[in-house]
Amino acid sequence: MNNTTDSDKSLGAKITIGLVLGSITFVVIFGNVLVLLSPFFSRNLLKKPTYIFLISLAIADLLLGIIVLPFSSIIAVTGTWFFGPVVCNLYVSSDVCFSTSSILHLLVITLDRYYAAASPFHYKTRMKQNCALLIVIIVWFVSVMISFPPIHTGLNTDDGVIQSYEDRSTCVLETNKIYSLVDGIGLFFIPLIFMCVLYVHLILIVRKKGAVSSKNSYKERRLVITIAVVLSGFAVCWVPYFTIFTVGELFKWQAHPVVSDVVLWLGYLNSSINPIIYGLLNQKFRDAFRKMLCITCNKTDASSNYSMSRTSYYTTNNQALSRMKNTTKNKNGCTNKHIYEEAISSSPTKV
Template structure:
């Protein structure tokens, strides 16, 4: 998400040897070696973001064990992160290296709109996931009977519609600027969210970040308390009773594992985006500016979150890890990789699933 109020340092300088005053410094004042280093590092982040989230989407599509209600929201989150990697980060890398926008006003505002869209969609998808987990843990029987694919798709549609309304509509109508004019119309070469009014900042910051974040933290805290209580209750059962309810207990254990993974995703999101939203909220209220380098750090820390999510799935979720290995053909023993034998995905073999009923 681009800056709404941070003043960007002017990239003009006096060139030596009779150069023209006011000419733009190459690479935003960086040396060539520094520009190459920054561009390479950010390019790696961009490429990793694209590859990781493509793997998440493909894994959920081709692996039957990953086709459940919760993972529909996970795929929606991965799509938001993938859009960041494909549509936002390449332009962000170029702008970070050169400190100059050379693609015109329309692409500038389109880039900013997509940035806000994807960030908002990520937050709201995480919010939907937290509610899904809470419902699955606190009311497992009701969840299995009533939560279906159609309801999940409706919730995902609401997430993206709200994200579109928060991003594209205000930016292209001029509702987010102090003077009501189109964003960046005066100087599109310094593409940013400057001249943004405080009401819009407060609505975006609190409506799509702080309030959902507080609810998500409370929700996961409640989930872990309930999960602990359920585990203690199971352990207190007599062995014969525990064996009789083994299937139910296993389903409950699977739900707890999924919740831990998604709580880790939320934790990564908080670490990555809280510094940016702190700057985003405080700067216009105090009327101060921050160093350009500091702003770049907090912005790219937020972008890195789109790279971290697939890493969390690979590290904490056995099914995603197995799917990633097959997609990348990192197979061992007698198994054959997906690109040579699609049967290895289990698409032709019925599998036992703990997923809720889908209709």
């Protein structure tokens, strides 16, 4: 799922592109690491099926950031592939797998929220952790099967030859019409349309419940807003790429390499906005993020306060001892040396 760009960019352009893409990669990795660490700071997160889907989604996005985006950045900057055909096919397969998994997870999350709003009683009795884990396994199975077997057996190419071995300086996803239809229409546009239909139904359900009772109206409105933001981000990020990907193969049309890279990285950007959305709109994730981000600050502040307290103590103690040492004699006739030794013997050794 990558396209090469012209290799004759100026040095300034390469540096700029590298910094931008490196920043996106960092945000993808950092944000999804926060999501994965959230259950350690909010133990209730894994008790609900929805959060199991969100954690699995974060795994897909994190793997994309660690395994795929560094290679994609190198291609975008240099316009050349340096790592051979075997690594290329593994990279392309991973790209397709993790991107597809991310898309399917968003579909599952939308279905989950719709089911919870439309049939709350059946949802609580039927949607258990085992059911959520089974759904996650199915999502990952479909993602793996659409990526690794076809690319490593040549099912994605027109002539049935395994890609990347003829021209070893480029690394792109070669597709035929069948693969484009299955991956583009079957695993993107149909799920996207389905999610939009579910969202419209969800709005109707929330309005109907709000008209009957306003008890949970605020919570349900937040649910609608969250899904709207997630769905909008998903569509804005991925529709341009899959439009070019599907239409280009069906009508034998090829976009400019720069345009292809821009829409591809726009799709990658979706893996960075999901943690931001959850951090802003989900209270449990927001609390967990706050604890994680503040724990280092608290340790630093505690260490600083401890050092300052020790410095303040010893400064005050030394000043007192100095004053006592310089005193000629006390009223009882004790010498300065006696007072000094008595103060030393009675002073604490630890703060």
